[in-house]
Amino acid sequence: MRSKIVLLIPVIFMFSCTETQEKQPVDMWPVGFENLVELHCKARDLRKQRFDLADSIRNYTDLQLSNQESNEPILADDVKLRNWNIQKDSLVRESKDIADSIKVLLDDVIVKLETDQKRVFNDSLIKAVSSRGCE
Amino acid sequence: MKRVLYFALLGVLAVSCQNDDDSTQDPTPNPSALTRTYSGEFLNDYFTLQCDITKDTPGFLPTIAARAYGYLGIAAYESVVHGISGAQSLAGQVDGMPAGSLPIPIADQKYNWAVACNASSAQIMRYMFGSNISPENLTAIDDLEAVNLENLSDGVPAEVLNRSINFGVAIADAVYDVSTTDGGHESYLNPFQLPYEIPVADYCWIPTGAALQPLSPYWGSNRSMVSGTMEQNQPGPHIPFSTDPESEFYEAANVVYNQVMTVNTQEEVTITEYWADDPFQTCTPAGHSFNIVNQLLRETGASLEKTAVGLAMMGLAENDAFIACWKAKYDHMLIRPVSYIKLYIDPNFNTVIGTPPFPAYTSGHATECGAGAKIVSHLFANANGDYEFTDLSQLQYGFSARTYDNFYTMAEECAASRFYGGIHYTFDNDLGLEMGYGIGDAIIENINWPTNIQ
Numbered sequence: 019m020r021s022k023i024v025l026l027i028p029v030i031f032m033f034s035c036t037e038t039q040e041k042q043p044v045d046m047w048p049v050g051f052e053n054l055v056e057l058h059c060k061a062r063d064l065r066k067q068r069f070d071l072a073d074s075i076r077n078y079t080d081l082q083l084s085n086q087e088s089n090e091p092i093l094a095d096d097v098k099l100r101n102w103n104i105q106k107d108s109l110v111r112e113s114k115d116i117a118d119s120i121k122v123l124l125d126d127v128i129v130k131l132e133t134d135q136k137r138v139f140n141d142s143l144i145k146a147v148s149s150r151g152c153e
Numbered sequence: 154m155k156r157v158l159y160f161a162l163l164g165v166l167a168v169s170c171q172n173d174d175d176s177t178q179d180p181t182p183n184p185s186a187l188t189r190t191y192s193g194e195f196l197n198d199y200f201t202l203q204c205d206i207t208k209d210t211p212g213f214l215p216t217i218a219a220r221a222y223g224y225l226g227i228a229a230y231e232s233v234v235h236g237i238s239g240a241q242s243l244a245g246q247v248d249g250m251p252a253g254s255l256p257i258p259i260a261d262q263k264y265n266w267a268v269a270c271n272a273s274s275a276q277i278m279r280y281m282f283g284s285n286i287s288p289e290n291l292t293a294i295d296d297l298e299a300v301n302l303e304n305l306s307d308g309v310p311a312e313v314l315n316r317s318i319n320f321g322v323a324i325a326d327a328v329y330d331v332s333t334t335d336g337g338h339e340s341y342l343n344p345f346q347l348p349y350e351i352p353v354a355d356y357c358w359i360p361t362g363a364a365l366q367p368l369s370p371y372w373g374s375n376r377s378m379v380s381g382t383m384e385q386n387q388p389g390p391h392i393p394f395s396t397d398p399e400s401e402f403y404e405a406a407n408v409v410y411n412q413v414m415t416v417n418t419q420e421e422v423t424i425t426e427y428w429a430d431d432p433f434q435t436c437t438p439a440g441h442s443f444n445i446v447n448q449l450l451r452e453t454g455a456s457l458e459k460t461a462v463g464l465a466m467m468g469l470a471e472n473d474a475f476i477a478c479w480k481a482k483y484d485h486m487l488i489r490p491v492s493y494i495k496l497y498i499d500p501n502f503n504t505v506i507g508t509p510p511f512p513a514y515t516s517g518h519a520t521e522c523g524a525g526a527k528i529v530s531h532l533f534a535n536a537n538g539d540y541e542f543t544d545l546s547q548l549q550y551g552f553s554a555r556t557y558d559n560f561y562t563m564a565e566e567c568a569a570s571r572f573y574g575g576i577h578y579t580f581d582n583d584l585g586l587e588m589g590y591g592i593g594d595a596i597i598e599n600i601n602w603p604t605n606i607q
Contacts, residue, residue, distance in 0.1 A: 058548065065551030068433055069426060069506075076507045079363040110433045114208075117434070117549035121201070124545055128452050136543040140554040147553075 047139060048126040051146070057120050058143060059152035064113045066153065071109065075102050184263050188236035189607050191267040193460025195301045196229055197447045199274040200464060202297055204436035204444060206290045210282050212341030215509075215517060216369040219439040219475040220337045221281040223378060225274060226468020228328040230461045231255055232273035232321045236266040237458050240603035243465070247600075248380050250331045256323040265309050265317045267457055271301045272321030273328075280329040285341050336375035346371050356394035357486045357512075364510035373480025379599050382473040386591040388481050388584040391514050394488075396497050403497070405578045409490040410498050413505060413575040421573040422505055427552050428518060428570035429506045434550055438518050438567075439471040442525035444546035445563075449533055459532070459606045466528045470596045474524040474589055478517050481588070487514040490578055504575035515585035516577045519568035523589020524596070526564035531597050534559060564589070 078098060131139055203225055207213045213221065227243055227250075234240045235258050245252030258264050275298035279291065306314055332338060340346070349370045351358070358367060377383045395402045417425075430441050446467045450460045490513065494502040511517075534540040542563070543556040557563040568586050571577040577585075 058551070061549065061551035063551070065426075065431070068431065072433070072507060076362060077503070080503075083360065083362070106433055113434050113550070114205075120549040124548060128448055128545060129454075131452075133452075133541045133543065136545070136554070137541075137556050140543055140545075140556070143548075144553050 047142075048130045049123045051142075054120065054123050055143065055146045055150065057116055057123070058147055059150055061113070061116045061120060062147065062152050064109060064116060068109055068113065071102060071106060075099070075106075078102075184261065185236055185258075185266065187238065187458070188233040188266045188461065189456040189458035191305075191457040193450060193455045193457040195267065195305070196270060196274060196457060196460045196464065197451055198297060198301070199225065199229070199278065200443050200447050202293060203278060204440045206278070206282055206286065206293070207436040207440055208434065209287060209290055210285050210341070212285050212344045213282075213437070214344045214368055215437040215439065216372045216475045216479060217337065217340050217344055218437040219471040219521070220332075220335075220340070220375075221278075222439055222443055223468040223472030224281055224328055224332050225277055226465040227378075228273045228277035228325045229270055230465035231328060232269040232324045233266040233457060233461045236264070237462070237603045237606070241601045243600070247331075247378050247469070249334055249376050250328075254331070255327045256320060258320055259316075262316060263310075263313050264320060265305065265313055267305045268302065268309065268314055268317035269321035269324070270457065270461065271298060271305060272318040273325045274321075276322050276325035277328055280325065280332075283339055283341065334376070337372070340369070344368060352486055355396065356488055358488055359492050360510065361489050361491055361508040362510060367483075367511045368509070369479055369511070370483050373476060373483055375476050377473045377476050378469045379473055379596055381599075382592050382595045383477040383480050385595065386477050386588045387484075388515050388588055391485060391487060391580055391584070405580060406490050406493045407498060409572065409575055409578060410494050410502060412572060413502070414499075417505065417573055423552075424566060424570045425505045425574035427547055427555065428522075428567045429574065431550050438521050439475070441546065442471060442521060443467060445525070445542075445544055446529055446532075448544070448546060449529060449542070453533065456607050458603075462602060462606050463528070463532050466532070466596055466600075466602065467525060469600070470524040470528050470593050471521055473596065474521045474592050475517065477588055477592055478515055478520040478585065479511075481515050481584075482512040482517075485514045486512050487581075489513045490575060494575075502575075506574045506576070508576050513577060513581050515588060516568060516571050516581040517585070518571050519564075519577075519582045519585025520589040520592070522564040522567035523586040524593040525589070526560040527590055527593020527597065530560045531593075 127136065127139060200222075203222060207218045207221070227247065231243060234242050242252075242255060242257075244250045244255040275294050278294050279286070282290070302314075302318075309317075345364075345366045346369055347366060349366060351367065360366075373383065392401045392405060397403060428438075428441075430436075430438055435441075436444075443464070446463055450463055453459075455463065489508050491502065491504050491508050509517075530538055530540070533542075538561065539559045541556065541558055542560070543554050544563070545554045548554055555566075557566070564586060568582040572579055572582055
């Protein structure tokens, strides 16, 4: 009987530890967590748009480069490129606004959370973001 | 006899305590409060603003941005050094800045080092971005300076404020004068340093995108901040160039090809993008390193003393890393993997992210991350070199934060990201990291930095 109890103690201990690790009430973080999740979702979407746009511009200019014989600058008045640049400016502006808002929210996270808490915070953020379907 | 020994022991203890006290005394006969009595947060804010302005300002490409960060670090440090116990000015230690060439505070006069640093940082930023800064960003510097001054002025007599501001501005003026002779003065006006004739040979760099000229081809001739860092950290020759499918060089390119086409995992693609420092949204790789050291300083509650020392160290490291790396790049002029692969392996090859417009050998990311890792390890890691760190700086750009057990793991990931992306051969990264570590060590060891900083 005694040996069973001895064996049970570490198991109980293990479960109690696991539970503490998993449960992270949202209001324990020194930021508006839901607000941060929302902003981070937007930031992720904008990041994807920036990389996609950069790829489009790159592939297009690569194509031009491979067709080009002279060393003239690549068609500066190209309509496609001009439109992409307009799109780029708007993306950059929007990304900057979101980045500034996130930076303000993160100020407290940087100062108030210990290193291991930061890791847990980040895990919670990833979980919350993916549960909203943000890629 | 016992009593004599007892008193002798007390005496020894007293003397040893006195020595400790001496080491924390201000070496200058100055009545000012020590630098460590001020918070460093306002200086962190300048480096954050430097990142924002770098993104917006034409011509602030990686080499030029690293230099601007470097001089901001020096100006901030020099404006507070006289309030740090046992500290030595960088004048006489940094190349081009002879001993006695910088203003010194008036003995027996009181200064507020935070106010001096505020003035110095704002002024050097205006100089560094020069004529290319937008009116909005100029206003942002003015606003930050004004807000900081208001916060720092509480209870400070007007004459101390004025004296401190004047001192800070005088430091920035003198540091700027030094900067005008290093070879990179106003380089933002001509970042591609045209005219430049690209050498032509099979092994040579060719354009990889819209930019038909390579970035900063003469940057390797700039004066390093710490003597010898460029010369003593050159990588030597790379493996011999060859187009023979049996050659070592062909194999190195083929490894890149396979990595991008078949090996890369989703995690490796994420790492590539994370360290690419993002299209259109970047304050350059050096900026990422500064964001990291800024976060570390803030999360450890560093005073103005440690903040100024840490940022000056990082400034010297990043500036010299780019000079040394660019010297290697243009000495070797090596073709990028993307160009080689398209010519000799697969014409339809495409990299994960765009290849920047300069030669391959060695990797700029690897060099600057290596140098930066040495600095942050020196400042924060324990005796085993460990420091668990979560980099939150990329969250704002839509990346999840990444956690590292130590800064070398972080630097290795930064370097490897360029291989996963198809931007670099593995030897570019390996030698780049080695260069960076050497440069970081030189910055730490060849400059007489204050010890026991808080």
